[in-house]
Amino acid sequence: MELIGPDDSRYDDLRRPALPQYHHIRPAAIARCSSTEDVVDALAYARSHGLAVAPRGGGHCFAGRSSTTGLLLDLSGLSTIAVTPAPTATGAEASLATIGAGARLADVYRGLHEHGVTIPAGCGPTVGIAGLTLGGGLGLLGRRYGLTCDRLAAATVVLADGRVVECSHTEEPDLFWALRGAGGGQYGVVTSLVFAAVPSPTATRFSITWPRTQAAEVIALWQTWAPDAPDTITASLAVAADEVRVFGATLAPFDPGPLSGHVELRDGLSWPDLKRSFSDEDVPDGGVVHSKSEFFSSPLPRDTVARLLTAWCELNFTPMGGAYNRVASDATAFAHRSERFLLEHASTDRIAVRRSWSIAHPHASGRLYPNFPDPDLTDPTAYHGGNHERLLAIKQAYDPHHVFGGSR
Numbered sequence: 001m002e003l004i005g006p007d008d009s010r011y012d013d014l015r016r017p018a019l020p021q022y023h024h025i026r027p028a029a030i031a032r033c034s035s036t037e038d039v040v041d042a043l044a045y046a047r048s049h050g051l052a053v054a055p056r057g058g059g060h061c062f063a064g065r066s067s068t069t070g071l072l073l074d075l076s077g078l079s080t081i082a083v084t085p086a087p088t089a090t091g092a093e094a095s096l097a098t099i100g101a102g103a104r105l106a107d108v109y110r111g112l113h114e115h116g117v118t119i120p121a122g123c124g125p126t127v128g129i130a131g132l133t134l135g136g137g138l139g140l141l142g143r144r145y146g147l148t149c150d151r152l153a154a155a156t157v158v159l160a161d162g163r164v165v166e167c168s169h170t171e172e173p174d175l176f177w178a179l180r181g182a183g184g185g186q187y188g189v190v191t192s193l194v195f196a197a198v199p200s201p202t203a204t205r206f207s208i209t210w211p212r213t214q215a216a217e218v219i220a221l222w223q224t225w226a227p228d229a230p231d232t233i234t235a236s237l238a239v240a241a242d243e244v245r246v247f248g249a250t251l252a253p254f255d256p257g258p259l260s261g262h263v264e265l266r267d268g269l270s271w272p273d274l275k276r277s278f279s280d281e282d283v284p285d286g287g288v289v290h291s292k293s294e295f296f297s298s299p300l301p302r303d304t305v306a307r308l309l310t311a312w313c314e315l316n317f318t319p320m321g322g323a324y325n326r327v328a329s330d331a332t333a334f335a336h337r338s339e340r341f342l343l344e345h346a347s348t349d350r351i352a353v354r355r356s357w358s359i360a361h362p363h364a365s366g367r368l369y370p371n372f373p374d375p376d377l378t379d380p381t382a383y384h385g386g387n388h389e390r391l392l393a394i395k396q397a398y399d400p401h402h403v404f405g406g407s408r
């Protein structure tokens with residue numbers, strides 16, 4: 001473990017997370033960890049110096065939870081990616097992907113593709129695999145294969161007291177359950193994740209655009225089609241100031257359902273190339289973008305859509321359904337298994353975001369995606385539904401002194 005203090009020339013670059021709203025937070029020190037033992041040493045250092053700790057993977061937490069004035073655990077050195085064949089009961093071929101907790105998504109897709117495999121995961125190329133997995137993990141293969149956490153087969157975790165545990169369905173099963181979708185930074189520091197990998201597909205990227213004047217009509221059609229579309233297609237919807245766009249990836253010949261508009265297709269993309277084609281959608285340089293989001297289990301009424309469009313926020317609709325919803329809500333800590341879509345309101349104007357959110361809110365399911373935490377909303381059942389009580393018990397068993405963040 002290397003300790004970096006405020007006098008080190010690397011300190012400022014290392015302490016800043018991806019989102020500019022948390023750039024002002026200054027840790028007492030940064031522990032650069034490149035092994036499980038480094039994490040054990042870093043936690044011992046924090047204990048002996050009375051410092052709070054925050055693990056950081058990709059540093060994309062919307063609530064700034066990977067920033068601290070105590071000891072920042074920089075896990076970016078834990079970035080190895082390995083693929084091994086795994087025996088299956090049926091004798092079919094399968095692969096396990098073992099990924100260091102500091103790896104970023106672009107490296108994950110590239111590294112796995114060399115072995116002909118991938119995992120269902122998100123689009124932001126610098127998003128961390130650990131943060132994404134621990135809170136769920138929505139992505140372009142999700143309707144086909146489920147959340148990133150649904151493919152998690154095992155993990156190595158350093159607990160608050162310095163013990164290192166392996167967890168899986170058979171070892172530390174309660175902890176393993178909690179790691180699949182409750183949200184990062186709560187039960188221990190994950191140093192390595194093992195996933196049941198899937199074949200790395202060739203896919204078509206599509207984009208259909210309309211002028212913004214057609215937004216109400218497109219939203220109405222999208223809401224009844226995208227969440228029920230075949231598992232092979234993930235079609236997101238973005239309403240911006242000047243245009244409306246339905247875009248995503250399909251593993252089968254492109255079928256736009258009831259939507260017709262100006263279509264652009266890029267066929268035959270390898271999975272890393274397809275993901276790279278979305279990389280312009282990572283954190284933009286510059287100002288703070290505010291956002292709020294919620295799940296919806298039924299379509300928004302037409303008059304609500306009309307009012308939403310007067311709030312002048314960017315609206316991002318992500319379809320659920322498919323494999324996401326074929327898992328029981330208590331099978332993993334991720335409770336949101338009967339939602340139709342996630343709606344995010346985003347703008348540089350915080351007031352506009354609140355206004356837009358409050359127009360849609362009466363029709364929402366009251367549930368929040370743990371990976372899109374909202375500092376305004378403190379009701380933990382919104383994040384965990386009926387799983388909250390079990391998570392509280394697991395927190396008490398694994399981190400009774402709340403060294404890590406509370407059970408949210």
Ligand SMILES: Cc1cc2nc3c(=O)[nH]c(=O)nc-3n(C[C@H](O)[C@H](O)[C@H](O)COP(=O)(O)OP(=O)(O)OC[C@H]3O[C@@H](n4cnc5c(N)ncnc54)[C@H](O)[C@@H]3O)c2cc1C
Nearest residue numbers: 057058059060061065066122123124128131138184185190
């Ligand atoms: C530009 C952008 C694009 C995004 N795209 C997607 C997307 O396509 N799909 C999607 O589902 N989500 C997406 N998200 C949300 C993303 O899943 C969350 O922000 C996620 O928590 C980020 O993980 P991270 O490792 O990058 O962030 P961090 O801020 O490093 O970590 C997030 C949380 O997890 C904890 N944590 C991190 N590593 C560990 C570890 N090893 N052990 C224990 N706790 C840990 C942190 O302490 C923090 O509480 C996106 C976010 C942004 C900003």
